[in-house]
Amino acid sequence: MSVTLLYWSLTISHWLLLAAMFCCLIRLVRGPRAQDRVLAFDALYVSAMLFLLSLGIATRSPFYFDAALVIALLGFVSTAALSKFLMRGEVIE
Amino acid sequence: MSRVLPYPALAASLLLMWFLLNGFSLGHLVLGAAIALFATWAMVSLQPAKPRVRSWGAVLRLLGLVSVDVLRSNIAVARLILSPNSAQARSGFIPIELTLRDKTGLAVLACALTATPGTAWVEYRSRQNILLLHVLDVGDEQDWIDLIKQRYEPLLLEIFE
Amino acid sequence: MSDPTALPLWAAILISAFLLIGSGLTLLGAIGLLKFGSFYRRLHAPTLGTTFGAGGILIASIIFSLFSQTRPFLHELLISVFVTVTTPVTLMLLSRAALFRDRTEKNEDVPPFRG
Structure with missing residues (x-):
């Protein structure tokens, strides 16, 4: 009973997160301006990280956790660098 | 004390984070402590203002x-x-x-x-x-x-x- | 207890509830990102996913690893602390950049710079 429940909730949440990533992707492509794309990218990596975490629950493998942590770290740094770039036109002053 | 370990709370939380990531062992204790020390020394050169919390209840x-x-x-x-x-x-x-x-x-x-x-x-x-x-x-x-x-x-x- | 059938029913219900709430909120945030009309309004949408969206899935993951014991459950705490600290920082940086760009282009709908 608990296995089927967990199986279905994991499947549904996978699809929900995939749909979320798809929405972010559409905003990333549509723009219209650079800051909208960076914002969409920010939301995209967060939902990708959550997708990996729920994948980690589904497969009972601890490796997805590390991948999620790396995505979170790299996503933060790249968004910060991109917004710095939008403000000044260069990353390192 | 304050020159060797300028930010004890920061060093302790870094060490704790290291243990959470890698599990506890003697080798990781040494490595994590070294990284925590170097990171706090790097913080000194950034010179952040030391916040003082007056009321933990608040x-x-x-x-x-x-x-x-x-x-x-x-x-x-x-x-x-x-x-x-x-x-x-x-x-x-x-x-x-x-x-x-x-x-x-x-x-x-x-x-x-x-x-x-x-x-x-x-x-x-x-x-x-x-x-x-x-x-x-x-x-x-x-x-x-x-x-x-x-x-x-x-x-x-x-x-x- | 790595056998999944050993998971008690109440834990499975709890995990499923948190998973669905978390992923549902993340999806709502993404829909908001798609639906809202201007950049500053879109700025509010992803925080749905990063506060309680991420929180729900991380709590589900913590409960699950408490039972399955394949890894220490405190791992997830690292990610949740990291996400809650970094998201406001990136959003603030981004909104300042957007404000700066709008002001240099002299858009009408942003408040002017004073002082």
């Missing part, structure tokens, strides 16, 4: 207040997204004059406001001490000013000043 109260507000505004924004006429919601910038001056307190306020869906800290003019807040669904402007001036700011003043 910190807990603030934490509870912010989580309740985040939950409430999560529901409000989710409802706004689901409703078909979300374009009618009037969003706008609200300038708010602050009495809080402490940098750490301002940083905490900024994080709390931006983490809440529905409000975003957009700009802070340090000379006039005015905060520019962007609100998704304004309604009554005075409500938002009251939220900051009467809900958050007294606690932050109690903690940091």
Whole structure:
């Protein structure tokens, strides 16, 4: 009973997160301006990280956790660098 | 003591993080301690202002207040997204004059406001001490000013000043 | 207890509830990102996913690893602390950049710079 429940909730949440990533992707492509794309990218990596975490629950493998942590770290740094770039036109002053 | 270990709390939390990531063993204790030490020495050259927390009870109260507000505004924004006429919601910038001056307190306020869906800290003019807040669904402007001036700011003043 | 059938029913219900709430909120945030009309309004949408969206899935993951014991459950705390600290910082940086760009292009709908 608990296995089927967990199986279905994991499947549904996978699809929900995939749909979320798809929405972010559409905003990333549509723009219209650079800051909208960076914002969409920010939301995209967060939902990708959550997708990996729920994948980690589904497969009972601890490796997805590390991948999620790396995505979170790299996503933060790249968004910060991109917004710095939008403000000044260069990353390192 | 203060030259070898300038930020003991930071070093301890870094070491704890290392253990969480790698599991506990003697080798990881040595490696994690070395990394924590080097990181705190690097922090010295950045010279951050040392925040002094005056009241831990107020910190807990603030934490509870912010989580309740985040939950409430999560529901409000989710409802706004689901409703078909979300374009009618009037969003706008609200300038708010602050009495809080402490940098750490301002940083905490900024994080709390931006983490809440529905409000975003957009700009802070340090000379006039005015905060520019962007609100998704304004309604009554005075409500938002009251939220900051009467809900958050007294606690932050109690903690940091 | 790595056998999944050993998971008690109440834990499975709890995990499923948190998973669905978390992923549902993340999806709502993404829909808001798509639906809202201007950049500053879109700025509010992803925080749905990063506060209680991420929180729900991380709590589900913590409960699950408490029972399955394949890894220490405190791992998830690292990610949740990291996400709650970094998201406001990136959003603030981004909104300041957007404000700066709008002001240099002299857009009408942003407040002017004073002081």
